[in-house]
Amino acid sequence: MQGLHPTLRGRVRRLWLSIVPISQCAIAAGLAWFIAFDLLNHERPFFAPIAAVVSLGLSLARRWRRSVELIFGVSIGILVGDVVITWIGSGAWQISVVVAAAMAVAVFADKGPMLPTQAASSAVLVATLLPPGDAAAYERAVDAVIGGLIGVLVGALVPVNPARRARRDAAGILNTFRDLSHDLATALRADDEDGVYRVLAKARGSQAAIDGLRADVLAGREVGTLSPLYWGSRPRLKKIAATADPIDNAVRNFRVVNRRALALTQRGVAVEESMIEIIDGIGDVFEVLRQMMLAEPGESPDQADAARALRSVVRKARTSLADDVEDLSEAALLVELRSLLVDLMMVAGLSRMSAIAQLHLTK
Template identity: 25%
Template sequence: MKEQGNAEGSTEEKPEGHQPSWSTRVAQWWQRAWSYSGHERHTVLLIAKSALAATLSWFVAYDLMHAKSPAFAPFSAVLTMQATVYRSLVQSLRYVGAVVVGVAVQAALGLSAGPTLATFALVAVITLAVGRWAPLGSQGTQVSTAAFFAFSTYVSTSTNDTRLEQLQQIVLLVLVGCAIGAAVHILVVPPMRYRNAEYGIRSLAHTLRDLLGDMAPVLREGAPDEDSTAQWRRRADRTDTLISGARSSLRTAEESIHFNPRSRLPGHRGHTSFQGYAVVLEALVRTLYQMASLTRSLDRWHGEESGYEYLPFLRSYAGFLDALGKCAAVLADLDESRLPSQAKELCRLADEAQQQRQALAEEAVARGLPLTDPSQPYGELVVEATRLMEECNNCCDALRSWAED
């Protein structure tokens, strides 16, 4: 089924207006989850699979193993449920390693020094320090957590043999929970997030298209006022969060094919590389950085100097931004199933944008604008247009090469 929706972590601004009721929002959320594969459906599946893995782990730990601390198993099973199978396996290994280290430290100090307050303090210091070890990543805190639970189990028993047996059982329960969680994650609708890369590109392209669409009409009327240029500059400078989200979405897409049995199915076999997505994404990132530079140039100038007929130049610049906006609109609707036709359309629009860029450069020369005067913005604006055009051509080349692969 075709996936739709926005990239996870995207922060597109919503227009203000009438807010639907709570019940309406819930109904809409479930409608999206039922209708197509997107963030909502991923959330439902993750919750359902986590509940299944936790239930199976509890059954094994409590009913079959008769463990005294059965909660370790379902807790471990739920912890393995990550956005991708690859990430789940990596986090599971780190978690098991953290638990083993924590329990081992507690066992060594407990057997040698006894279950005293001083021993607990020493366990805390050592495990908290070990937990900062970089290879453990986000699971580093589990070293001290496991040690504290192990210490609690240790002091509740009377003999060393029983204590060792209980500590071993904690490690075994963690292994059981992780194994069940990983098995459920892999065998029950393993997550395929390759479309996340597509969503990341769309979110950046939407932002670029909207900014270009707002700037062009104002420039067509003449020099923009300070409020307009300040707003454009703020919007262009706030794209860092979107860029980080798009790159994260690309990484998630790349991870989703590793160790995933669904990646071998006919509908997913072509998704072994995301180089095309990466090239287009980085070209869009550079374009947004150039837009930030352009808005800063406009914000430093508001057409107050006299002696130059700059209005025709600004109208030509507006035409160039309109042409770029059409290119961004193609990427805002990027769909891998329509890639060849979209690549052809983007390259056609890029040629039109190149003609507009040449027209504005000729307009600047025809009007005698001081392109080499650093105190005037015209030369800088022409350079910014050239750089934006280069990145547009990079997007076109990347998309065309991607479609031909």
Template identity: 30%
Template sequence: MSEEAAPQRREPAARGRVARTRQWFRRAGGRGGGHERDALITIGKSALAAGLSWYVANDVMQAQSPAFAPFSAVLIMQVTVYQSLLHSLRYVGAVALGVFLQGAFGLLGGPDLLTFVLMALAALTIGRWRPLGSQGSNVATAAFFAFSAYLSATSTGQGFMQLGQIILLVLIGCGVGVLVNVLVLPPMRYRSAESGIQTLGKTLSDLFGDIHPALREGELDEERTRHWRRRASDLGPLTEQAQSSVRTAWESMYYNPRRRLQRHHGRASFTGYQALVDALERVTYQVASMTRSFDQWHDGDSGSEHREFLSGYGDFIASLARITELFSRIEEEELPQRSQEACSYAQEAQQSHERLAEFAKESSLPLADPSEPYGILIGEATRLMDEFQYTCDVLKQAVDRPPACRS
């Protein structure tokens, strides 16, 4: 087995809001990363871009509406440098169109209610123009702000100067945002297809690592299961992010200064990213269903069979945690080793599942009673095992394929 594997937690996680907050920051600072670390990186980069934009707009330019610059900088902070550039161009285009509409209507009709309504109709219509994409709504937003700025001007000339300043501030904000995205931890490694799988695997491993010690101790209280269910619901956006990272991994190679400094710019041996993410996506569905069953069940029997069932289920979840922990460290150069370890861990998980199913079958637990979800949990464990076995098979098949260019 890999000597790099993180030791599994033996004690249940502490409860309470303060304890959960500490756990969140501990996961964010962990070696394996995860969506908590990505969130902190995005927050830090966005705050840096906003601060620099505000300094330029307010302290250097002394603009009348300096907030346009930091707002623009944060808005275009996207997951890849390519997308930041694309969204910047669309956003600047949308703002320019909105400001131009206000200038035209203001010049022709003056700052009155009828002019505003006509301008709004034109801006909302143009905002549906396909090339503007998701930034189309900013045509109307820019037009409304421009109308307000134009209305507060003391003369027509000053009004047009303020409209031009809005466009300049937006350009400054977008420029600063793109520069920060390029120069400060450019989002290539932790938003690549490989790292999308790592983040999803790390988050699943952390969740399983919280569940199995509590099940082994028989601590199935409402606060704990509600927390599991909430964290399982966060897996959906992470899965979408991993899917998106597979589809757009090539984007991170464009305009990124780090692409020639890292080893991931050549040919890749792992061609199964999409299949692996698809398999993990089905796993997240089963995890959400499992945590929902636990969260809806707080009046279970306190007898020895009940506690033994929970302990066996905890052993099964612990075996799955070892597999997901492998996915959190997956790298092209180590795929053969990771594939062997995953297959070995899958066999151990299969054995834990068989022991759990055999115990449940021979016990007197009400497996057919829908109010006592023993049978439901056994079914979910079976589906989880099937999906993890398929996931490991996908990984093995990817290793056995000949090298192909990363798409």
């Protein structure tokens, strides 16, 4: 795969990461149709496989929520559509009325984003293809229940490893900021304003990765709850989930550090080598934390190894460094670096109070 064009390589990787969700959707769709058509003898159970696929989707997060919203949305749409169309008849303006009524009831019932859409689409079907009171309309509600439940069942029995994706996401973010830390240190040593700005631009583009980490942590918790195969993974997933906020905060603080450094460079102020060494050391810490995320239980580096690597950088970030700088902005840069180190110590498993106490030891 290394020999592929970067665009093609990215697409192949995206497909590879989606293999399990695609397989889940395919299995659930076929199974839902079999139950509704072959076992229950529904004449047109088209919504059973649709409901199964919608409840699963490629996104692993909130599948149980999506299933519930889909089932209740369909039920609301059929009920409202049946009542309203029986009362006012069919036609263009009647469709507008029934859609508005179904969506209003759905919005009143719950704030879920899928609920109003499903209610509206079901109401439209009642107003156009499924006559009020027709058995097919009620069968569609049953098909929605079948599809939604099959989706949840397949998601539980054919699950994605709940910890693996979150570990991969976290390691990818830490890998990116390892490189950015070293790049920032190199740019500052060369007094390269454009280089510092390029690092900041890349750091600003990391939010999608953070959002992906949070989504996969949420999905992992759901899989760990629903799937008996991964009940034993809950403690590990809990540890990984605990790193999501500190990683997010570390990324945000790195951007602040980067902006401080850029402001200094733009004003022609050369950042002290002692500060640059801290930034370089933080890059090394990001690498240790990345390896920690990917290590299996009992392997090195673990949280203790990461904490030791952090302490060596923390010792360099002593507050007395501020006494040697001539520009107040450099003192502010040191403050931001120390704040970033607190976030990284929390990624390594320390509580916030313990991390701050470690900093207070370095005067």
